[in-house]
Amino acid sequence: MRTGRVVGVDNRHEPPAAPDEGWVARLWHEQADRDPALHTHSIHVGTVASLLAREIGFSEEDVLKVQLASLFHDIGKLDIPREILYAPRRLTPEERRLVELHSIYGSRRLRQIGETPMLAFVEDVALHHHERFDGTGYPEKLAGAQISLPARIATVGDVYAALWERRSYKAAMSHDAVLASMTEGDERMSPAMFDPQVLDALKTSMPKLKQAMAE
Ligand SMILES: [Fe+2]
Numbered sequence: 705m706r707t708g709r710v711v712g713v714d715n716r717h718e719p720p721a722a723p724d725e726g727w728v729a730r731l732w733h734e735q736a737d738r739d740p741a742l743h744t745h746s747i748h749v750g751t752v753a754s755l756l757a758r759e760i761g762f763s764e765e766d767v768l769k770v771q772l773a774s775l776f777h778d779i780g781k782l783d784i785p786r787e788i789l790y791a792p793r794r795l796t797p798e799e800r801r802l803v804e805l806h807s808i809y810g811s812r813r814l815r816q817i818g819e820t821p822m823l824a825f826v827e828d829v830a831l832h833h834h835e836r837f838d839g840t841g842y843p844e845k846l847a848g849a850q851i852s853l854p855a856r857i858a859t860v861g862d863v864y865a866a867l868w869e870r871r872s873y874k875a876a877m878s879h880d881a882v883l884a885s886m887t888e889g890d891e892r893m894s895p896a897m898f899d900p901q902v903l904d905a906l907k908t909s910m911p912k913l914k915q916a917m918a919e
């Protein structure tokens with residue numbers, strides 16, 4: 705639970721109860737300016753996640769909320785040193801743990817903006833997009849329905865986009881190869897990591913997804 709504001713106490717570190725409406729644009733520009741690759745990745749995640757949410761039956765309003773949250777799922781990476789985040793080598797276990805803190809850092813950034821239902825929605829996705837349906841994720845090792853459906857959707861969008869994208873350490877994969885890895889498993893992942901309902905939505909969304917991510 706978040707603490708309330710206390711009269712007569714220094715509240716400077718408390719989030720404002722009603723943030724100004726400019727936070728989306730501000731965060732959007734900060735992410736784009738400081739880390740264009742992360743920004744592009746986040747747009748891809750937002751595209752996949754919104755298609756999945758629509759396929760699952762979310763209202764258009766909720767589809768947009770999932771898209772907005774996906775755009776900022778990795779915002780905590782702005783607080784990780786770039787030389788570690790983009791190290792062209794295998795990370796040490798200690799460095800890996802540091803990178804994994806990005807979900808907590810993202811949650812913290814969003815809390816500092818303010819307390820609104822929309823910010824709570826976005827924060828949940830930032831904090832929990834690395835949880836795994838089989839309980840093997842982080843930071844809280846949640847499993848199944850302990851993880852919110854929007855976060856389970858963002859997880860599938862995130863992994864999909866990351867595999868599909870070209871990175872300094874890996875080639876791009878085709879849409880069909882990504883789908884096969886996620887639904888059948890490979891040396892890095894098991895389908896048990898993902899909500900089966902969201903994986904089903906991924907399979908049925910493939911034609912639309914290929915079209916949306918054609919470039
Ligand atoms: Fe992430």
Ligand SMILES: [Fe+2]
Nearest residue numbers: 745777778862
């Ligand atoms: Fe990501």
